[in-house]
Amino acid sequence: MSLTLSQRLSVVFALLLLVCCGTSVWLQVRSSRMHELEVVQGLSRDLARHIARDTQLMDANGLKPDAVRELFSQLMLVNPSVEVYLLDKEGRIVGDAAPKDHLLRDRVDLAPLRRLFADEPLPILGDDPRSATARKVFSAAPLMVAGQPAGFLYVVLLGEAHDRLAERGATSEALNTALWAIALIALLCLVAGLTAFRLITRPLRHLTESVAAFDIDGVPAPAPTAPPSRAEPVAKDGSQDEIAVLDGAFRQMQGRLNEQWRSLTRQDQERRELVANISHDLRTPLASLHGYLEVLSMKDASLTAEERRRYLGIALDQSRKVGGLAQSLLELVRLEHGFVEPVLERFFLTDLVQDVFQKFELTAEARSISLTPLFAPSVPGVFADLGLIERVLTNLLDNALRHTPVGGDVRVALALQGRYVDVTVSDSGPGIAPQLRESVFLRPFNIGGARRDGGLGLRICHRILQLHGLKIELLDIEGQGATFQFALPVEEALAVDLLKS
The missing domain is CATH 3.30.565.10 (Histidine kinase-like ATPase, C-terminal domain)
Structure with missing residues (x-):
């Protein structure tokens, strides 16, 4: 099925609007997510350092299990979304409070920790020990024993409890409201775009109708306005809109074509009349010439010398008339077809x-x-x-x-x-x-x-x-x-x- 220009523009606009809305939603969600992570990590950036300073988790003999369990219990009561891990100097997990089979990593990449210690822009994502692929915001601090680095305290700020709550909220009223808002905005944009396309292409539709209805005899529908007197075609309202200028140019061309066609029609009619008149002019002297020559041929023996001279004189006079008409006609043809150029x-x-x-x-x-x-x-x-x-x-x-x-x-x-x-x-x-x-x-x-x-x-x-x-x-x-x-x-x-x- 063939689509009009307006329909094709509308389909393309709808597809672009859909892509733009989807991209906007993705960017908005990502932006909100990154902002949330930045805020959370910014507020809790020094959490691990305070814990490491106030709690003795390691001594010269290594990990203190009772201290670790006590710390984990206290933090879970204060903030259930926080998960705390002890790492050795190579990033291996040596202490945690994760339920059985919840720990899916045995070590944590230390590169994000170094970026956090270097005060790079937030958010900085690190490995989630309870996921094989996920990365989350964290807080970290080095652990010192006898003035020597013994490992790291690694705190995941948004743990499993936060993820479960966020998943339940993903299908809640907040998401429904966001989807309805996006759908409403998309609908309004679509209506506005289709209206704009209709207004923009209306002069083009009128131009198309004029072209379709253009008659070579100069009777278009609707009747064209007089062409502008200026050389440059312009819109009827003086605007510089390309389609309106195109419409003005077409009307100007249409006026010139109509004028030229009328001129050609008039010239053709004049030539027809000229041929008819010349034929009439030639018929009379030729008939007279033929008649007198025929008389001379048939009655030559019975004509007197005086009658013979009179008939020949009349025949010569008619012959000169025919020759003069032929010469004039040839001269006119040469003049009208550009074979003669004046020499000043x-x-x-x-x-x-x-x-x-x-x-x-x-x-x-x-x-x-x-x-x-x-x-x-x-x-x-x-x-x-x-x-x-x-x-x-x-x-x-x-x-x-x-x-x-x-x-x-x-x-x-x-x-x-x-x-x-x-x-x-x-x-x-x-x-x-x-x-x-x-x-x-x-x-x-x-x-x-x-x-x-x-x-x-x-x-x-x-x-x-x-x-x-x-x-x-x-x-x-x-x-x-x-x-x-x-x-x-x-x-x-x-x-x-x-x-x-």
């Missing part, structure tokens, strides 16, 4: 505008349209890609001439505005409907329900200026036709910064 150079817009006017001079004269330059005094040079900016002006003038009525006017104005030169191209045509102005640079558009040519050229202009870090705008000027404006920098450093951005 300094040039004068006044010269460039005059050159572009010369291209359209014959076309304008044929329709009695005047090309009017409106140049401010002392227009400085600008920094941009000369060839690409020439393409922009060519497309704008071509678009203006095709939609300006006979006898109309097309104007190009240049004016210095701060660090830029404003370029304005306007015509006296019907203009562009308000509902179509937002998408005028994105796809071909219609005017009055009829298709307006030139949308592809405007999109090329928009993309070229985008590559320069600039933009083109359609101005709304009452009494005029379509008016387009863009600005070019007069400083090289500014142009480089725009290009990098």
Whole structure:
């Protein structure tokens, strides 16, 4: 069975709590035990020395049995937990009052006695003669006979009687109280820990739900908040909690993904419409071209020379339209897919505008349209890609001439505005409907329900200026036709910064 993160954390916390409680109990019991032994040994440290000083237990002939029995009887009456032993110089037990078969050692290690005589920190544990392995606190003193060491008086301070009483108390109310106290503390800690884990992981659960419900169309549940404007993701409440920061980072990423997905969807829709519009534009001239060529092929013998020239002229005109559309489409593809990189150079817009006017001079004269330059005094040079900016002006003038009525006017104005030169191209045509102005640079558009040519050229202009870090705008000027404006920098450093951005 798979466990959630909260459940795994809870299980690990419960195990750690159990281990910690067990360790705490062991340390507490051991600490209390060592403290008790230290107190007992500290209080009775000099007991053996006082007994050895006040009682003559050995003489030149050795042990005095009557004195030993009398001493043992008196001590047992005063303190039943005390056990007294006489040791020789090697630590062998030579006198005791232990019941039969209770003595399990015949000698005592003298190293703890020396540590006691050297005043080392208490408690100091020594061998228990009535146990093969146990060690207990003791008091000891050397025995002297005729000024010479004859052995030791060895007093076990917590003997068998104390052990029996302690064993009965081990299952008494004191132990039960301690166990209940430990269980209660463990339960409270467990509840507090599980509550803390739930509070800590709640943002993570919300984040998980958001990830699980994330929809590529940008409809998450619950709806994400707007991404923070700062580069560093932060929690909604401004805290630095890692999980909350993670949640903020996810929401910021989610907002960017949604925006990018909407942009991609919009671009895909625009490309679909562009393909459909280009197909429509190509179908008409191709059909016309095919029709006139077919007429020439089938009725060649019956056509007069004048009719043959007229049909060929129409076919050539339609062929040029198809070629122009194909060239524009190829140019747009190269611009939008990064195959074109602007090369900055300094040039004068006044010269460039005059050159572009010369291209359209014959076309304008044929329709009695005047090309009017409106140049401010002392227009400085600008920094941009000369060839690409020439393409922009060519497309704008071509678009203006095709939609300006006979006898109309097309104007190009240049004016210095701060660090830029404003370029304005306007015509006296019907203009562009308000509902179509937002998408005028994105796809071909219609005017009055009829298709307006030139949308592809405007999109090329928009993309070229985008590559320069600039933009083109359609101005709304009452009494005029379509008016387009863009600005070019007069400083090289500014142009480089725009290009990098």
